[in-house]
Amino acid sequence: MKNEPKIIFQDDDIVIVNKPPNYLSIPDRFTPSKPNLVSFLNKQFEKVYIVHRLDKETSGIICFALNEEAHRNLSLQFEKRTTEKIYLALVTGNIHNDEGIIDKPIAKHGVVAGKMIVASRGKPSVTHYRVVERFKNYSLLEMDIKTGRMHQIRVHLQSESYPLAVDSLYGGEDIFLLSKVKRQRYKSGKDAEERPLMERCTLHSFRLTLDHPRTNERTSFEAELPKDFNAVIKQLRKWGK
Secondary structure, three states: OOOOOEEEEEOOOEEEEEEOOOOEOOOOOOOOOOOEHHHHHHOOOOOOEEOOOOOOOOEEEEEEEOOHHHHHHHHHHHHHOOOEEEEEEEEEOOOOOOEEEEEOOEEEOOOOOOOEEEOOOOEOOEEEEEEEEEOOOEEEEEEEEOOOOOOHHHHHHHHOOOOEOEOHHHOOEOOEOOHHHHHHHOOOOOOOOOOOOEOOOOEEEEEEEEEOOOOOOEEEEEOOOOHHHHHHHHHHHHHOO
16 A cells, blocks of 8 residues: 555564555544554564654654563663664755764744743753765765654754755745756746655654664664655756755
8 A cells, every 4th residue: 555654574562564655543532543654563573662662754764562561671772862863954055064963952833832032031942963975955864862852853954054955844945846947947848737756754763773672682773765756866966966
């Protein structure tokens, strides 16, 4: 089925899922029937325990526990920040440094519900970044979040004037169009409306590294870029260098 989550690892303690874009991590408070990972997994397992979350638009690796002991262990790992969470982010603009650290406190927006801002009253928030690939007007970054604040990567990137290429809430575009990359080389059919290459945040949870709750073995799980994100990168490599 299109847009179906994919289980990439499971045992008696944990299940690792590749979450598709525009798919909820947990049930919606007002409309629980909306597709979400917890409901999807509960059809296959007796019970799943929430360890962490991804935004609806963000694709990629996410972990759930399958028993209380594993849940306690994994939750403590996330709390103590011993896990490693690596994301891929496509941003607008060319960042000057090849790598760097964004260390800025994040707080809830005082007016807009569901939005976060950099503010001195906020909680400490640290994000490491590294440039993976440069394009003419965009940069593909590897983001390593050392804290787990809501919308952390999106807020930090906006604060540095390099918002996600698609992220209207934090300064990016609403959609990603091929015409913006090809410019005058772009030709569309007469009266044809251009279809976006991507219509959600250009953010992907690429790798999660943790200690297995039973064996304590350090283990990493990765998820390739989904179809929409991959299409954007391919076009940038072809036309956006």
